[in-house]
Amino acid sequence: MAAFASRFPFETWILPKKHYSHFESMEAADYEQAAQSLSDTLHRMNQVLGDPPYNFIIHSSSFSEGDRDYYHWHFEIMPKLTKVAGFEWGTGFYINPTPPEQAAAYLREAK
Numbered sequence: 813m814a815a816f817a818s819r820f821p822f823e824t825w826i827l828p829k830k831h832y833s834h835f836e837s838m839e840a841a842d843y844e845q846a847a848q849s850l851s852d853t854l855h856r857m858n859q860v861l862g863d864p865p866y867n868f869i870i871h872s873s874s875f876s877e878g879d880r881d882y883y884h885w886h887f888e889i890m891p892k893l894t895k896v897a898g899f900e901w902g903t904g905f906y907i908n909p910t911p912p913e914q915a916a917a918y919l920r921e922a923k
Contacts, residue, residue, distance in 0.1 A: 814916035821894060821910035822861060822919070824853055826887040833873040833880040850887060856922040857891060866891040 815823045826849050832838050838846070857864070872885040900906050 814912035814919075815888075816912060818908055818912045818915075819906035820890045820892075821908055822857060822891045822915045823908075823912075824857070824889045824915075824919070826850060826853060826889070827884055828886075831881075832885055833877075833883040834875075835870055835872040835885045837879070846887075853889060853919070856919045857889070859922045860918050861891055861893065864891040864893060 815825050826846070828838065828842055828846055830838075830842060832842075857866070867888075867890045869888040869890075870885070871888060873880050873883045894907075894909065896906070
């Protein structure tokens with residue numbers, strides 16, 4: 813999914829369909845589906861963007877906390893296509909030259 817108001821061009825989040833606050837709490841079959849979604853997304857990004865470097869983050873609830881209804885673990889993929897500069901550092905606001913809807917359309921069209 814293209815992140816709403818993404819900070820970076822082609823920033824993409826992958827969220828499981830079932831709710832889990834912890835990555836390690838999923839059922840075995842859900843890991844396979846998450847891995848397939850991640851693989852498909854990275855292949856599409858590589859095809860559309862020419863194999864860019866990227867940051868990959870797994871956001872999961874803290875190990876010390878129990879299940880949290882308000883937190884949904886997810887992957888974030890952020891291709892490094894632009895640089896964070898003075899405006900972003902100074903304000904905390906990011907300039908993204910590629911609208912998320914356009915990025916999503918490019919990725920959907922990739923085979």
